[in-house]
Amino acid sequence: MAKYPFTDIEKKWQARWDADRAWRVTEDPAYPKDKRAYVLDMFPYPSGAGLHAGHVENYTITDMYCRYLRMNGYNVLHPMGFDAFGLPAENYAIKTGTHPAVTTKVNVDHFREQIKSMGFLYDWDREFSTTDDEYYAWTQWIFLQLYKRGLAYESDMPINWCPSCKTGLANEEVVNGECDRCHTPVTRKRIRQWVLRITAYADRLLSDLDKVNWPEPVKAMQRNWIGRSEGAQVVFAVDGMSERLEVFTTRPDTLFGATYMVLAPEHALVSRLATPAQKAAVDQYVAAAAMKSDLERTELSKDKTGVFTGSYAVNPVNGRKIPIWISDYVLASYGTGAIMAVPAHDERDWAFAKKFGLPIVRVVAPSGADADSLRGEPVECHSEEGVAVNSGDWDGMPTAEFKKAITAWLEGKGLGKLAVNYKLRDWLFSRQRYWGEPMPLVHCERCGVVPLPESELPLRLPEVDSYEPSGTGESPLATIESWVNTTCPVCGGPARRETNTMPQWAGSCWYYLRFLDPRNKTAFAGKAAVDYWMPVDLYVGGVEHAVLHLLYARFWHKVLFDLGLVNTDEPFLRLVNQGQILGTDGQRMSKSRGNTVNPDDYVAEVGADALRVFIMFMGPIEAEKPWSTAGLTGVSRFLERCWALGDKPVTDAAPDQGLLRLCHKTVRKVSEDTGSMNYNTAISQMMVYSAELAKLDALPRELYDPLVLMLAPYAPHLAEELWEKLGHADSIVEAAWPRWDPALCEDDELTVVVQVNGKLRGDFKAGKDAGKDELERLARAVPKVAEHLAGKDVAKVIVVPGKLVNFVVKG
Secondary structure (H helix, E strand, C coil): CCCCCCCHHHHHHHHHHHHCCCCCCCCCCCHHHEEEEEEECCCCCCCCCCCCHHHHHHHHHHHHHHHHHHCCEEEEEEECCCCCCCCHHHHHHHHHCCCHHHHHHHHHHHHHHHHHHCCCCHHHHCCEEEECHHHHHHHHHHHHHHHCCCCCEEEEEEEEEEECCCCCCCCCCCCCCCCCCCEECEEEECCCCEEEEEHHHHHHHHHHHHECCCHHHHHHHHHHHHHHHHEEEEEEEECCCCCCCEEECHCCCCHHHEEEEECCCCCCCCHHCCCCCCHHHHHHHHHCCCCCCCHHHHHHCCCCCCCEEEEEEEECCCCCEEEECCCCCCCCCCCCEEEEEEEHHHHHHHHHHHCCCCCCCECCCCCCCCCHHHHCCCCCCCCCCCCCCCCCHHCCCEHHHHHHHCCCCCCCCCCEEEEEEECCCCCECCCCCCCEEEEEEEEEEECCEEEHHHHHCCCCCCCCCCCCCCCCCCHHHHHHHHHHEEEECCCCCCEEECCCCCCCCCCCCCCHHHCCCCCCCCCCCCCHHHHHHHHEEEEEEEECCCCCCCHHHHHHHHHHCCCCCCCCCCCCCCEECCCCEEEECCCCCCCCCCCCCHHHHHHHHHHHHHHHHHHHHHCCCCCCCCCHHHHHHHHHHHHHHHHHHHHCCCCCCCCCCCHHHHHHHHHHHHHHHCCCCCCCHHHHHHHHHHHHHCCCCCCEEEHHHHHHHHCCCCHHHHHHHHHCCCCCCCHHHHCCCCCHHHHCCCCCCCEEEEECCEEEEEEEECCCCCHHHHHHHHHCCHHHHHHCCCCEEEEEEEECCCCEEEEEEEC
């Protein structure tokens, strides 16, 4: 078998595709709406390490799908760009003195070269990086629209702080109490921040998940992160003071069991509630809590800590005075930053009450509970619903009914109301670093915060001598007086520029829209382009972005929808999460484990086509797959076989009917599996079919052409070469996908199973048109069936043509 010269072939066709701009797509009105497809990869951060196995898997999935759609008459938009702002380039600049823009350009060029070496047909006319001036001018423009709508605001607040990266982090960027970039334990720091009011869209972000075809686990993660809960807002008076404390509770039915209150250490009233005798202890506790992350504070298994303020609140349903404590398990960012504690019916409150000797009063009992079992203090926490006890006139009322009744009573007294609460917090948007989009705002002593005129965008980053973050809460930009000092756009007086920069997520919130119209100088995308392509039909990327990029992008998109700038309220119609490719040791690939894979090595060794087919042959695209080169041998053999077929004579002779049926069955199988992205089973079927063709001395064109066409999405370089050998001048990219004849996909013979009293006893082959009598005769002739029928009285024979024969026997 002749050696497949993959290196020469791949270079040849990559150069041809570039020269012909085979990847280019336009908004051709001749294509109806149902024949347009926008397919998108989560675009990469161009790291110095280059493409990894996960990138290749992701991009192969979409490239195969796009090539298949094109061959089926679709106009397909498949763009590529680079999410290039962020900490890695800045950290490299700190270490080497190289400007992040220089590093980014080198890395982007390397990525592009690697992507092209894999034969991926992206529309390179639409390429951009989020660091391009022309791009981030529109990122800044969108930020200004958020600001003008009251969705961006300044706040002095305690935030997650990474001591290593020396910047603030959004809640979504803290994983298990650590920075998701460098894994340093996160602390708390109070500094001036810009925050986006994502909570204003919480309800829509939640309900609109029903509109999209996404994996259920991703929807569940977003639902849990948003965390909508219904309950009541309840007002507690503070004894001896004019202040009132508001709490949100999902269990207003347990109010009679509220025996103390707990405030977050950051609550605005803590300093006023602390009595002189308790002030020192309170101040000390507040300072200690400020150093802990939210995760540390809310860990269920941790030992509860707290301090009594010395003040008391008044329970609104029974008038009893209850002590007010502070504890770090209550967060200022959730609800009102204050809770009513019902230790008999909440595990955390129970643990706290037990530790500090606070009263525990049972107010909910299981339905039908024995009266004697309800006497005295409970021995364990009961958090389930039931019926009210020790609750005055409401005793005996079921929980669901009591919730409504007590809430209505509170509302009537002006002491509470129905309320909805969310776990979702507003999005911490500031970063105290250099390599990010500057915020287009100035601070004027006379006018306050003033947005830059849109005509002055982009506001570019200045050159700096040092990229080192200050660690004080100010970015390196704050030290550049010539850039910071400016004039107010409103009054013309002296002003200072905002020195915080935007997070890396800003550029990736809307990039899918810029791909529609990337050279537009008057809008982030023209209406015609938006209407032609949106929404994104298929979005492919990792599940790790479930509550970061995907949530942020949905938020920005809904704002743009409300502004009338996009035509849909959801950006991504369908989402597919590819499974991770693990190291040979079954663990996640990482440099520290030494189990990473460099795609360039395999392209050089076996070729891009073999690598593409191998990665898709490893298993279903959503499944985790350990890297194993054992399957690479079989894939290489398959492509070698296909290459050898190109040396056989091709004739117009009528093919063998059996092979013709196999051909049509293969086209049907590969079509269905490619359309549903079940690539591994499509490849298996092509392997079977090519092996049958390899047995022929000459190839009937009717059998061979379909194989070459089916190869095109999978091994495009090889398919192009074989297509050219067949005498075609045009690229196979422009060719039509083969069709199958349903009649030729039917089997002449079917396998019929035989049962005796419902138990499987054998099977046999029969013609698809065989009648019931013939099927019964053949079934009786099956040796094992004959054994089970010997000497038995057959009471009934059930025949389902083409499927089964069941003998019902007596004795």
